[in-house]
Amino acid sequence: MSPPHGHPISRVVLAILALALVVLPWLLPAQGYVLRVACLVLLFAAMSQAWNIAAGLSGQISLGHAGFFGAGAYTSTLLLIHFNLSPWLGLVFAGFVGAALAALISLPTMKLKGHYFALATLAFGEAMRVIANSWGSLTGGPVGISVPFAEPGFVLMQFQSLRPYYYIMLVALAVTCITFHRIRTSALGLRLRALKNHADAAASLGVDTAVAKLLASTASGALIAMLGVLYAQFQFFFDPDTAFSLAGVSIRVALIAIIGGVGTVAGPLVGALLILPIEEATNAYLSSHAAGLSQMVFGAILIAVVVLQPRGLLHLWKTVRR
Amino acid sequence: MSPPPGPSILSVSRLSRRFGGLQATDDVSFELARGSIVGVIGPNGAGKTTLFNQLTGFIRPDAGSILLDGRSVVGLAPHVICRRGLVKTFQNVATFGDMTVLENATVGALAHHPIGVARERAAMALRRVGLHPRMDSPAGELSLPEKARLELARALATEPKVMLLDEVMATLTPGEQREIVAMVKELAAAGTTLLVIEHHMKTVMTLCERILVLNFGRLIASGTPSQVSSDPAVVAAYLGTRAAAELADA
Amino acid sequence: MEFLQAVINGLLIGGVYAVISIGLTLVFGVMSIVNFAQAEFLMIGMYVGYYGWQTFGLDPVLAAPIAFAIAFVMGLLIQRFLIERVINAPDVAQIFLTVGLLIVLENLALALFGSEFRSVRTGYQTSALSIAGLIIGVPYLIAFAVSGVVGILLWAFLRFTWIGQAMRATAQNSVAALSLGINIRRVRQVAFGLGVGLTALGGSVILPYYTASPTAGAQFVVLMFTVVVLGGLGSVLGAVFGGLVVGVIQSVSTLVMPIQLQNLALFVVFIAMLAMRPQGLLATR
Numbered sequence: 001m002s003p004p005h006g007h008p009i010s011r012v013v014l015a016i017l018a019l020a021l022v023v024l025p026w027l028l029p030a031q032g033y034v035l036r037v038a039c040l041v042l043l044f045a046a047m048s049q050a051w052n053i054a055a056g057l058s059g060q061i062s063l064g065h066a067g068f069f070g071a072g073a074y075t076s077t078l079l080l081i082h083f084n085l086s087p088w089l090g091l092v093f094a095g096f097v098g099a100a101l102a103a104l105i106s107l108p109t110m111k112l113k114g115h116y117f118a119l120a121t122l123a124f125g126e127a128m129r130v131i132a133n134s135w136g137s138l139t140g141g142p143v144g145i146s147v148p149f150a151e152p153g154f155v156l157m158q159f160q161s162l163r164p165y166y167y168i169m170l171v172a173l174a175v176t177c178i179t180f181h182r183i184r185t186s187a188l189g190l191r192l193r194a195l196k197n198h199a200d201a202a203a204s205l206g207v208d209t210a211v212a213k214l215l216a217s218t219a220s221g222a223l224i225a226m227l228g229v230l231y232a233q234f235q236f237f238f239d240p241d242t243a244f245s246l247a248g249v250s251i252r253v254a255l256i257a258i259i260g261g262v263g264t265v266a267g268p269l270v271g272a273l274l275i276l277p278i279e280e281a282t283n284a285y286l287s288s289h290a291a292g293l294s295q296m297v298f299g300a301i302l303i304a305v306v307v308l309q310p311r312g313l314l315h316l317w318k319t320v321r322r
Numbered sequence: 323m324s325p326p327p328g329p330s331i332l333s334v335s336r337l338s339r340r341f342g343g344l345q346a347t348d349d350v351s352f353e354l355a356r357g358s359i360v361g362v363i364g365p366n367g368a369g370k371t372t373l374f375n376q377l378t379g380f381i382r383p384d385a386g387s388i389l390l391d392g393r394s395v396v397g398l399a400p401h402v403i404c405r406r407g408l409v410k411t412f413q414n415v416a417t418f419g420d421m422t423v424l425e426n427a428t429v430g431a432l433a434h435h436p437i438g439v440a441r442e443r444a445a446m447a448l449r450r451v452g453l454h455p456r457m458d459s460p461a462g463e464l465s466l467p468e469k470a471r472l473e474l475a476r477a478l479a480t481e482p483k484v485m486l487l488d489e490v491m492a493t494l495t496p497g498e499q500r501e502i503v504a505m506v507k508e509l510a511a512a513g514t515t516l517l518v519i520e521h522h523m524k525t526v527m528t529l530c531e532r533i534l535v536l537n538f539g540r541l542i543a544s545g546t547p548s549q550v551s552s553d554p555a556v557v558a559a560y561l562g563t564r565a566a567a568e569l570a571d572a
Numbered sequence: 573m574e575f576l577q578a579v580i581n582g583l584l585i586g587g588v589y590a591v592i593s594i595g596l597t598l599v600f601g602v603m604s605i606v607n608f609a610q611a612e613f614l615m616i617g618m619y620v621g622y623y624g625w626q627t628f629g630l631d632p633v634l635a636a637p638i639a640f641a642i643a644f645v646m647g648l649l650i651q652r653f654l655i656e657r658v659i660n661a662p663d664v665a666q667i668f669l670t671v672g673l674l675i676v677l678e679n680l681a682l683a684l685f686g687s688e689f690r691s692v693r694t695g696y697q698t699s700a701l702s703i704a705g706l707i708i709g710v711p712y713l714i715a716f717a718v719s720g721v722v723g724i725l726l727w728a729f730l731r732f733t734w735i736g737q738a739m740r741a742t743a744q745n746s747v748a749a750l751s752l753g754i755n756i757r758r759v760r761q762v763a764f765g766l767g768v769g770l771t772a773l774g775g776s777v778i779l780p781y782y783t784a785s786p787t788a789g790a791q792f793v794v795l796m797f798t799v800v801v802l803g804g805l806g807s808v809l810g811a812v813f814g815g816l817v818v819g820v821i822q823s824v825s826t827l828v829m830p831i832q833l834q835n836l837a838l839f840v841v842f843i844a845m846l847a848m849r850p851q852g853l854l855a856t857r
Contacts, residue, residue, distance in 0.1 A: 061664050063671070108847030114663035115606035119801075120846045122608075123794050127839040134833055187437040194418050194429045201416035204378055206404035206433030206480055246790075251671055258668055292682030292786070299675030306669045307657045 021170065030161040037280050039162060039234065042169035045272035047227050047249075048256040049176040049265075054220035055254065056180075056263035057189060058213055059196035061114070064105070064121030065224050066250040067128035068098040070243035072225030073232040074132065074139055077147055080156075087157040087233050091226050098225020099218045106217045110210050125250050132240035144239030147232055157233045165234050172230060173269075176223055181265050183219065192216055193263075224253075247295070255298075259305050330389075331356045331515045332377075332408075332484050337386035339376060339539075346372040347383065348539035354484065359506060359516045361530035363523075365559070369539040370519045371413065374486050377517075378410045379403045391483060405433050407483030411473040411490055413519075419462030423453055426461050426472055430479030440479075447479040450505065466493040474502070478509075485509070487518045491525050503529050527551070535559075577706055578823045584712040586819020587719040590812045592774035592792065593799035594726065595767030601743035601806030602763040603659065605666050609673035611789035611796055613643050613768040615681060617775025618784035625692045625779075632692055632779035633718055643772030647765035655764060656757060674789075681786035689783040697780050711780040718777050722770065723812060730808065739763050743806060771796075794835065795822075798842040804851050 028035045051065050075097045076090025085093075109120045132139045139145060152160045159165060183189050191212045194202040203209055232238060242248060252275075260271030275298075282294035332354040339347040346369045354360055362370050375381040377388060379400040388395050395403050409430075418426050427444035428437070435443055448454045451471040456464065461472060470493050477485055487506075491499050499522070506516055506529060520526045526533060527547040535543040535550055537559045543550050550556055596610045617639035624635035650673065658665045696710045730736035735758075742749040742759045750756055775788075782788070799818045803810020818838065825837045 059663075061667055063667075105843075108843055112846055115600075115604075115667060116805075116846055118608075118663075118667050119606060119797055120843055123797070123839045123842050126794055127836060127843075130833070130836050130839070134830070134836070187432050187440070190421075190425060190429055190432065190437070193421055193425075197418035197420055198416045200380065200400075201412055201418070202429065203400040204380075204404055204410055204412075205430045205476060206401050206409075207429065208399075208401045247675060251675070255668070255671075258664060262664060292679035296676050296679035296683060299672045299677075299679060302672035303654060303669060303676065306661075306665045306672060307654060 025163040025166045030163055032162070035162045035166060037277060039165050039169050041272050041276045042166065042173050043227060043230060043234070044253065044256060044276060045268050046169065046173040046176045047224055048253040048260075048268035048272060049173070049180050050220050050223035050227060051253045052257045052262065052268055053176075053180050053183060053223065054213075054216045056257060056267070057184060057192040057196065058216050060213065060217075061118045061254065062121040062217075062220075063118045063246070063250050063254065064123070064125030064128075065220075065253055066244045066246060066248075067105070067121075067125040068101055068221040068225045069228040069231070069249050070128060070132060070238075070240065071097050071101055072228030073238055073243045074145065074228075075225070076229040077145055077232045078138070081145075081148060086155055087229055088155075091229050094225045094229045095222040098228075099222040101225075102217045102221025103214060106214050110213065122246065122250070125244060125246060129240050129244035129246075132244060139240065142239060142241070144237060144242075147236045149236065157230075165230075168230060169234075172227060176227075177265055177269075179219065179223065183216070184265075188212060188215055255302055259302070329355055331391055332517070333387075333389040334377070335387045335389075337373070337376060337383050337388065339372060339381060339383050345539050347376065350386070350536070350539070350541045352534055352541065352544060354515050354517060356515055357510050357513050358532065359510045359518065359530050361526040361533040362517060362519045362536060363521075363526055363533060364536035368536040370536055371488065372539075373536070374410055374488060374517075374519065377403075377486060378408060401433075404480055404482075407481075408486070409477045409480045409482040409484075410486035411477050411488050413488040415466065415469045415473070417461040417464070417469045417472050419460065421461055422458050423448065423461050423464070423472060424457040427475045427479045430476040431481075433480045443481075444475075444479050447475040450478060451475045452501070467495065467498055470494060471498075471502075474505075482514060484515045484517065487516060487520075489519055489521065491520055491522045499525060573705065574827065575824070578827055579820055580706055580708065581712070582820030582823030583816055584708070584716045584819070585823065586816035587716040587723075588774055588778055588815070589795065589799050589819050590815025591719040591722050591777070592771050593796045593815055594723075594808055594811045595770040596796055597800040597803065597806055597808060597811045598739075598763055598770075599767040600800070601808075602739055603655070603760050605655065605659075605670070606797075606805075607673075607764075607767070608667065608670040608793075609677055610768065610771055611792045612674055612677035612681075613647075613771040613789070614775040614792055614796075615784070615786065615789035616643055616646075616677070617772030618779055618782070618788055619681065619685060620772065621776030621779040622690050622692060622784045624776075625694075631694060632776045633714060636718065636773045636776040639776040640769040640773040644765040644769035647768035648761050650768075651761045651764035656760065659760070678786055678789065685786065687786060689785045691783045692779050694780050709781070715777045715780075719774070722773065726770070726808070735759065735762055794839060794842060798838050798845070801842060801845045 024038060025035060028038070047069065051062065055061050072094035075094045076087050079085040079090050079093060080087060105121065105124050109117055112120055133142050150156050150158060152158050191202065191207045194205070194207055195209045195212060199209055228243065256271035256275055257268045258271070259275060260269065261267030279294060279298065282297050286293040286297070330353040335351045337347050337350045338345070350373065362373070364370055372381065376383045379395065379398050379402070383396060390403070390406055390408055393406070395406060395408065418429070424441065424444055427447050428440050431440035431443040431447070445454065445457065448457055451474050453468065453471055453475055456468065461469070464472060470490050474490060490502060494502065503525060510516055518526070518530060530547065532545065533547055533550045534541060535556050542559060543553045543556045545553070592614055595613070596607060599605060599607050599610070617636070620639035620642055621632035621635045624630040624638060625632055654669060654673070658669050694711070696714070699710045701708045701710065701713065730740055738749065738754045738759050739762065741752065741754060742756055746756055795818060799814035800811055801814070802817055803812070803814030821837060821841060822834055825834050829837065
C-alpha cells in the first residue's frame, strides 16, 4: 500500500504539496493562530506516524503512547533546568528514555493480543501519569513544569516567531515518515506484517515475533519521546495530566492514524490534516455553547468512521476509486 | 559440537503429550531417513496435528525426545526450529492476506537470507509451484488451491531439511494433486525429507514409501503402503470397506 | 488490628467493585469485546442517583434499580446499532468503537451537567457500627449488602432463566449456541444491556461515599479492568473474587503508601497479571 510510484500526475501533485508545505509559514503571520495550528498538525502527524511504526505494522494497538511522550518531554526539560543541557542534546536522552520504557513495557506484554495488549498499554500510560503527579520532587507534581525562558535562539530551541518551530516540526514529520517507510520495506517490516496477519504461521516460517515486536516498539517509543521534547519547547509549559493524557495524546495519535489509515505512510498525514483543524474549528464554534461539545463531536466522528469503514478513510478512498 | 550426521534426519523417541484427560500422543517413536517421503494417517482425532505441533515447537511434549539431524529440538521456539531446518504448512489456510504473494514467500526466505537475496529465493520458490505469474497479487485474492500452493512455496523458501505437509491435497484438483506429487518426489530426490499428513488415500499410497498409522495418539502400525493396508490392526481401526476398495484399485 | 480493619474495609468496598466490574466481564465473555467505555456507565449511574436524590429526595441506593433500567436500555440500543456492526471486524475497529463511546459519553456528561463535583447527603452517611473493636461505615455496609443481593439475583438469572443460560452457552461456544437455535444477536444485546446496567447500578450505590463528576468513570477504568483480569476475563465468579481482592489490596496499601500511589499499586498488579497469568488467578489452565 505504498503511494503510487512513477505516475506522472501524482508526482507533480506531490511536488506541489511539498512546495506548499515549505512555503506556508511565509504566507502566514509569524505569531498567528493559523501557523500555531499548522505546527500542531505537523507535530501530531509525526507522533501518529511514530505510533504507526509499532501499531500499524505489527497490529498491536497501543493506548499508552502518552507514557513515552510525556517521559520525553520531562526528560529534556529537567535536563535543561538542572544541567542547562540544550534540548537538542535533550532529544538524544529522551530517545533513550523512550526506547528503554518501550522495551520495558514490551516484555510483560509480549504475549498479549488485541484487546488485552491495548488494556495493558493503557494502564502503563496511566501509571506514568500517576507517577508524574506523585513524584513532585522530580517533576513538580500536578502543578506542572515550565521550560525556562531564555534568549530566543537555535541553541536552546526557543524562538519568538513560530516559523522556526514549523520547520523543526516539518523535519520531524519527514524523519518519522522516512523511518516508517524504511522499516516497512525492510526485512523487519515484512516480518511485522507477517506476524500481524498470522503470528503462528510467521513463527513457523522463522520469524522471531518477540524480537520483531520489541524492535518496532522501541523505535516507536524512542521517536515519540523525542517528539515530546519538541512539544515541551513549543508549549513552554506542561503538566502530567496534559503530557500523559489518555484522551489528548494516546487516543488522539491512534485515532489520527486510524481515521487516515493504519499501516500506511499517508494515513497519519491524512488523519492529522483532517482531525486537528476540525477540532480547532469545532472548539471555536461549540465551546461557547458548552464545554466538551467539540470532543463529543470527535467521539461521534470516530464511531462513525469505525462503523462505516474500519480500515480508515484512506481505504474508503481506495474503494471509491475502484 | 553437534554429533556426526546419522542416517535418520528426524528421530522421535517415546513422545507423549496429555491434555487433561486425553492422551493425545502416546509413546510415539519413529525415524525418518533422509530424502524419504513418509505418510502419517489415522482417523480424525488420532493426534496427527498434535504430533506435528510438537515437532514444530508449538506444543511442548510431556516426555520423549525429538532429534533433528542429531540435535534435540524439544523446548525450542518455533522460529528457531524453522531455522534449524524443520518447517510445516498449515492445515487451515494461513496465508498473509494483506501481503503480496512474493512478500509471503519472502518471509520464509528471510529465515536464512537478507532481504535482497530473500526476494530472489522467494521468486524461485514461487516458480517451482507455478505461482510466479501471480507474484504481485495480494495473497488474500488467491483461490484456495493457489493458497495451498503458496503455503508450499513459503515453506520451501525456508530451505528446509524436513517439511511437514499438513493436508495440502485437500483443496486441489486431481491434475494439481499430480503436479504436487511430482514436485514432492523431486524435492525428496534432491534431499528434502517429507512427512505428510493426508486423508486422500490414493495420494498417500502412491506418494509415500512408508506410512505411519496413528490412532488414539498411539502408533499402531508402520511400514510400506502394502504392509500397512493389509495390517489387520489398521484395517480394523481405520480403513473401512470403501477405503479398502480404493486401495484395491491403487 | 489496623490491618484487620483495612481488610474489612477492603472487603466491603470490594463487594461493590465486584458488582461494578461484573458487567465488563459478562460483555467480554459473551462477545469477546473489551468495552473501554464501561466505566462511563458507572458515571451515568452516579448522575441518575444524584438527580434522583436532588429532585425527588430518593436515596441513591433506592435509585439504583432506576439507574440499572436506564443504562440497560441504553446498552441495548448501543449494542444493537453500533457494537453489533463491528462484531466481526478487526480488533482495532472494536477497540476504537468503545473508545469513541467513552469520549462521547464523558463529554456528553460534561456538556449536560457541567464539570462540578456533586455529592449527596444521606442520613446515614457518617454513621458507623462498632463491632468487636472494628469500625464499619454504614454506607459501605449497605453498599456491600446491596452488592450481595444483586450478585445472588444475577447468579439466579444466569442459572435458572432461559436467556441467562443462553448467555452462558454463547460465552462458551457461540457456534454451538447458534446451532441450538439460540438467537445470538438477542443474547448479545441483553448481555451488553445487563453488563452496563449493573455497572450503573453500582454507580448509584456508591454515591453516598463518592462524588459524581463527568470524569468519575475515568478513575475507575483501571480498577475495573484489574478486577476482571484477576478473576479471568469472562468469569462472573472471577469478577467477584477479583473485586474483593482489589478492594483489599487498595485498602491495605493505604497503610503503607500515600493515597496517590494507591492506584499505582493497582496498575502494577494489573500489568503483572496480564503478563504472567492473563487467564486470571482462578483459571485452571
